Amino acid sequence: MHPQPIGLPSLLLALVSIVLLIAFLPSCAEERPPTLEERAQSVDQRLICPYCPAETIDQAQVPQAREMRAFVREKLAEGWTEQQILDYFSAPERYGLRVLAEPPKSGSTLTIWLLPPAAFLLAGATLFFVLRSMKRGDSSASDGPPAGQPPGSANEMTKYLERVDAEIAARTGSILHQVQSPNTQPQCHSEHSEESPSVHRSREGENPPSPAKGKKNG
Amino acid sequence: MAELGLITILLALALAVYGMLASVIGQMRGLPALVQSGRNATYLVALALIISSFSLVSAFLSNDFQVRYVFEHSNLAMPRIYTWVAIYAGNEGSLLFIATVFGILAAAAVAFAPRRFLPSLPYSNAVLMLILVFFLSVLASLANPFITLDFTPADGRGINPLLVHPGMFAHPPMLMTGLVMVSIPFSFAVGALLSKQVADQWVDVARVWGIIAWATLGTGLLLGSWWAYTILGWGGYWAWDPVENAGLMPWLGLTAFIHSIMVQKRQGMFRMWNLALINLTFGLSLFGMFINRGGPVPSVHSFAASSLGWVFLTFMIVGTIAPFALFFIRYNLIKSARPLESSLSREAAFLVNNLLLLGVAFVTLWGVVYPLVSEVFSGFTVTVGEPFYNQVNGHLFLGLIFLMGVGPLLPWRRAAGGAFKRTLLYPAIAALATLAILAIAGIRNPYALAAFTLFALVTAGILQEWFRGARVRHRRGETYPLAFLRLMASNRPRYGGYVVHLAVIVLGVGIVGSSFYGTQRDVLLSPSQSVTVEGYELTYVESRTVQQADRRESFFTLDVSRNGQPLTTLEAERTFYPEFNISATRAGIRSTPVEDLYVVPSEAREGDPSIGFRIFVNPLVWWMWLAGPIMILGTAIALWPSRSSTPPPAPPVRSSAHRAKAPVR
Structure with a gap:
């Protein structure tokens, strides 16, 4: 092996220690609880204005949105949680789920959250098997050089x-x-053959690069 | 003039039908003259459409309000320069614009197609003409921009005020051009399938057009963000709105395509995948057009909305299914020239890259259609907003950036483990150092930390590649700047790609900075009253109102100082258009590389001198707009044709060829 001053294991070790440092070091900056206004803004950004499609009450400039923003601040000051306010507006007897910018991760809208990871896992698994079968290489179908490893x-x-x-x-x-x-x-x-543009040029447009x-x- | 416009549309329609039939029949029967006449028809279609567009322009310039489209989208008070915007401000005009651009692009694609490509070119030409026949049929029947009114109104209704912005000169046309330009690599792919020339003949030309379309669409999207940021007045630039998503999805498909097509270009692999990928991207661009024109989902900016939803829906379904049917018919002809050798190779990295990019596109598509799905299956009306996309796509984007750091360092075919580890060493150290510094600086958000760490990984990897390459040349007598330039010239697709990667990092810095560390304050200020936000002291000085023919413009000036030092004076604008009952705002922005101070005035109330202001401090947004020029530069480098006639600047000496090949540490 080559002399390596730092190997990947030590880099991993460094990563782990930095992450631990972040997790446990009492931080010097930031880290203050969010102010009421910040919490209110985060609620605003999660509520769709019922009167102006596709805008949150944070963005919308109609009077109703302004009233809803005032309501959010009032209720937060009274001690409601952010979730309580979201639940209040999205109750079926009020505006229903359509006012929530983020569909709840429960009930009927759970599917929207579950499908992407499921599809991604499926696609990843497919890719894995495709890669494997490509590696085994049906070399009969290949007019290029044969697949690398001799068995064993x-x-x-x-x-x-x-x-x-x-x-x-x-x-x-x-x-x-x-x-x-x-x-x-x-x-x-x-x-990486930076020094040989000629080689690249000669190969362009010509496929596949022959072994010669x-x-x-x- | 209106008659001329319609006549030329009909003429173009007839020519397109002829060109399509002549190309196919000529090629199948082996009649070169007929094929040539089909090609000439394509050129004439472009000419006819240019004339048609000019007649619409001249109707605008002569204020011919008898033409309904002109009546609806301009008036006497509109500055003449906005005629250019008014042309595509509505459904009919924007369709004519698209058809014209498409006609010109099709002519260019056919004219510049390389000679060796001849057997499948007639089929590609026919596909292009078929797509154009669709647009022209719609223009001639359902969306005729030259319909005239029975009387001549004295004045028009005027252009949509939200479109009166410099960004509108470039953003919509680039977006529309980018969307239709997807058709060109697509038509080359379908031409290859139809002519059974499914190996690699179509790859070079499709790659070039794919990259041009990618850059055009990307620039259009970025300009759209800039427009939203400066005029919509909510301090943001991207809201995952259905119309924005409609432009983003084909761009993601193109991004996947221009990466994986390189594998075919260099290694002769992924032949099936590339054909499927461009078909899919074309389908996504059709979906984008459908959403834009009478799409079923509410959006903040559907300017070209129409009742033509069903027409575009049909077009989308046919345009997606037919190519895939053809693909499966030809399935047995398509074989890769070489099997995959290792999972630790650039080919494999490109496959994972495609998986992630299509993953983002799929999540976005799912978010757009989910409200419909929910409506149909559960009867609930739901909204899918920013939080969904940010949460789900955010992870995929992080994965993509990681791959952007690692993938380019992998060699084709197979990486040797030890060597690969050593290449990764310095980028990994740079990434960890960044992580440590940010952590010490007090940044605790895990996503921001992860993003900046990965940005450092990518940047260090690129710089390392450049430095190594340049150093090899430097040792052989070139100065560093010259060595760097010649290095860039030696492999333009690769080094141009690196420049684009840097642009993405610069864009990412802006996005991460502003999404996680922005501040927003709503304040009510009377004249000469002050407020302090994030260290900026803002004093509301005065407002003045100017009454124009069709609008009331109000300007609000604020003095900005910091630590007692005057910095600047901001002017924010709010314009009310009584005709439309719309208020358009123009934010007052002080932009620096560190952060933007951004002020938007709200509605003035009768008899109340105080004004509500929304004040944002958005860190690092400046970098987002810098990404655009860098991206264009990188694209230009990647596309710049290499003149094979010029000898290589410094031919490597045979005996030292080995040394010359390998980058030196």
Whole structure:
């Protein structure tokens, strides 16, 4: 291995300690309880003006919105919680759920909150399996170079990569490089080849880059 | 003039139908002359539409109020320069504008298409003409801008006052142009599918048009935010309104597309995915048009609203399903040139990037349609406002920025673990240092902390790449500035992309700063009374009112000082339009890189000299507007064609080729 002054583990350690520091250090600035006006504004921004679609009472300039803003401040001063005020306005006998800018995370509107994470998990899982199947590579369908690893050589591969790392680092201090397969020459035709615009030019518009072309770079 | 306008629309319609048929039949029967005539028809369509637009302009300039559209959207008092805005201020005119822009773009796309692209070009041309036939049919029948009234009114109704703002000269046209421009890469993709040329022929040209559309739409969105910020008077710039979302979704689709198309360009992979992606983006742009014209969701800025909702709904459904049907018919022809080699590679990062971008688009779409879904299934009317989008999309955006930091540092095909860790080392240190500094400075909001940490990661990664590349060249005798410029020129898609990434970071700094650390105060001030907000002392000096022909303009001046030192005098404006019963405000803004001081006056009350002011202190907003020019610069670099005839500035010596390839630490 290469001498590394700081490795990723130590960076992770640093991250964890900073986060702990943030969590437990009594902070010197900010950290005051929100004022009544700030709480009122946060309520304003969560209530849609019933008389002017798509604007919150914070934004709307009609008199009714102004009255609602005054009501919010009055009730907060009386000791109502923010949620109580939201519940008051969104009660079915008053304006109903349509005055809430944020649909409640319960009851019939729970679906709006649940669908995105569910869809995202599903898409993520699909992507995972697609990636895996792409990696296995139905090489029959491929007219490019065959997929990398020969079977059962994971360990050898790691060693090989390390050797290439060391070799290149020793010669040039390279950061990134690519290895097509253990049997071929190491290739350094990464996008990092700042010095060879000609190579990029010649490759543009021509797909896929053939192994021969790649070798020239290596 | 009105007759000429309508005649040219009908002419363009006939030519578009001819161009579509001639292209397809000519190509299928192998008749080059017919194909050529189809192409010429495309040029003539553009010409006819330009003439049609000019006749609308001249109707405006000559105050021909017999033309209903002119009557409804201008009057004698309107400054002539706003004719340009009035053209697209309503449904019919904006459709004509879209059709004209589309005609010109289609002609340009066909004219500049590369030669080797010939087999599928007639099909692409036919697709473009088919889309145009839709717009022209609507213009000729349901939304004719040249309908005349039975009499000639003495004066028009006037333009919507909210549109009287310099931002309106560029924001709507860029947004509309960007939306329709999605059709061009789309038509190249469909042309490829129809002609069975589904490999990589269409990629270069679709990428170029995709990037132009992306930049146009992005600039349009940013200008819209600027307009909202300065004129709507609520101190914000983005409200996740359905119409804003309608512009954002295709932009997200395009963002995914211009990233993943690079994988196909460089590696010959993701062929299916790119075709599907551009189809999807086209569908999103159709959804955007549908929402804008008679969309079913309430919005603060539907200026072109009409009763044409069902027409655009049909267009959207057909325009989304048909390409996907074609895609599945051709499914077996599309194969990647190469399998994926590693999950730790730039290709894989691009896939995750696409997942996140489409995730944001999906969440946004879901938020827009949910009120309808709820209405139908549960009978409740609900609203989906900012908090939903901020909460759900906020996380996805953080993921995207993380990927923006890591993805570009990954090589194509496969990263070697150790090397990758070392590339990531300095950006990670920079990110952690930023986190520590902000934490010590007292910032506690976890989202703000995470965002700024990731911003540092991205920025440090980009700077590191630039520095390494430049240093390699510097060691070979170039001065640093020259080395940097030549480095940028050596791989424009990549380094232009980095500049755009920096623009996104600059934009993000503005968004995070103003969303988490803004202050808002409502105050009532009598003349010469003062108030102190966040260290600014504001003194209301005076108001003056100017009565214009169609409006009453009130100006309010406030002196601003800080620590006793006078800073500036702000002038905020409130204009009342009795015809429309609308008040438009123009905020008084003092903008600095640190923070904006932003003052909006409220309604003056009869017999009361005091005025309500809403005062905002918005940190870092200034940076958001800076992002626009940087983004355009980056796009220009990425698109700038490389002249392959010029020899490389410093041909690498064979023996040292290896050294030259690798960035040096």
